[in-house]
Amino acid sequence: MRINKHLLPVLAATATALAGCSGGSGGSGPSSADRPDIPLAGTHWAIDSLTVDGAKKAAPAPAPYVEFTPDGRARGSAGCNGFNGEATVDGDTVTVGPLTSTDMACTDQGFEDAFRDLFTGKLEARLDGGGDRLTLTAPDGDTINLSEQAAAPLKGTKWNVETLLEGQTATSLPAGSRGRPHLTVGADGTARGNLGCNNFTATVKVDADILTFGSLAVTRRMCAQPQNELEQKLYGTLSSGPVTYRIEHRALTVTAQDGSGFGARATTP
Template sequence: MSKPRALVVLVPLLPALLLTACGTEGGRGSGPGAGTVSPDLPLTGTHWTVDRVTVGGSASGAPDGARVTFGKDGRVTGSGGCNTFNATVTVRGDTLTASPGPMTEMACSADRMRFEEELVKVFSGRLKGVMGNDTLTLTSPDGRNALALTAERPAPLRGTTWKIDGLVSGKTATSLPAGSAGKARFVVGEDGRVTGNLGCNNFSASARNDATTLTIEGPAATTRMMCASPQMTLETKLYELLDGPLSYRIDHRALTLTDASGEGFTAVAVEAAASTDGR
């Protein structure tokens, strides 16, 4: 008696049926890419200039100085063009969740204060991020609020107004003497001259630079005003430092200059419109 032919046909079909079932289990739909998760937005270590803020469908252009920086461990710092703020963020795929932190409380013009309030309001809670080559757009779930940003380029040594904000001794950084902050700044011009203010008096000097060293050639010429003691103390220190070669390092918009002994100062890039002394 011959064997039933039906068994010979059905058995080879079972593995194919099992493979088909396993292949679809756990998917999030059909078609190419089903079940995949979008990679996290690569925001750590990026710097952005704020272009505009949209609240309730109404857009406002940003003032000079409005920016957002994404640091490590979800920490964010920024400015609305007047005050600085901090926040923490978590990123999951293309969704960013922002939690506002401390903010300074300086008084500025009404327009800047209004923009700042809108910026902080929008940069809060869940936001969907879309990145282009040099752009980032963060939009609220309902699409009515949005933040448009453009990648901020590192500041070049030449042509940038650098505001001196600290002193360096070896690996130790200290604040400027009390009462002397805010005025000391300088510009390395394309013509090879350095001009600026040392905290009290304006100065100018010839200079040259390569990729790592700025060399002041000869003593700086200065005006002869007398100022308060803290400003004169800072000026004396800076005048001594600006006498010979200085190693420099730029970290985006922060500059550190030191001499051979490790003595030096730090500075930050400022907007051209904010520079009124020593230009």
């Protein structure tokens, strides 16, 4: 077939335009630099599982969690110890800096160690399920699988005690007592829970940000140290008269008039 030489410039321009449309990026859409930042600031996530070398590791109970704060940090618990570190978002990439953490002795740190190894450096973030599922993928393909946590109401929520308070100082629970002490305020005006060894029940009055517990009825199980010391501190807070409480999303702080108290976190249903 003979091509009209007068059409050659037109064909060349058309080819150039088509090449420009396909682009050097393979025509896959906007580059990562053009993508909006994935909306993580101010969100709260339960860590459901990890996938490492193709093997899935389910999270222990009580469920570990991650919170991405509005000031660019990630904090939470990996199953035993708390952690805190810088977390920046650029498009769909989350970069996690070195983490600081508490140093509690834990009976089984396998999941926690695996999480800390994964939750560092650059991670690809993907939201699924209408935005209530989050997957963080490491460069080697290992993943952290998370689900969104809703804010918890005071009543009807089981609050697991995680720290003891003395003024502005928070300390970890004694070794071996994590996961035991808890509190639930019922809609019927009663409270029940565990002080670290013995169970208790009591009436409770809720007035604005004040809780007033009636006399605590406590089981009489003999408790060894350090659970006995923990029990005495929690009993002292709840029976000290009106106490102040504050809820921040899923974190509860209860403070007595002398500044003592405890911090607790809502369990994941």
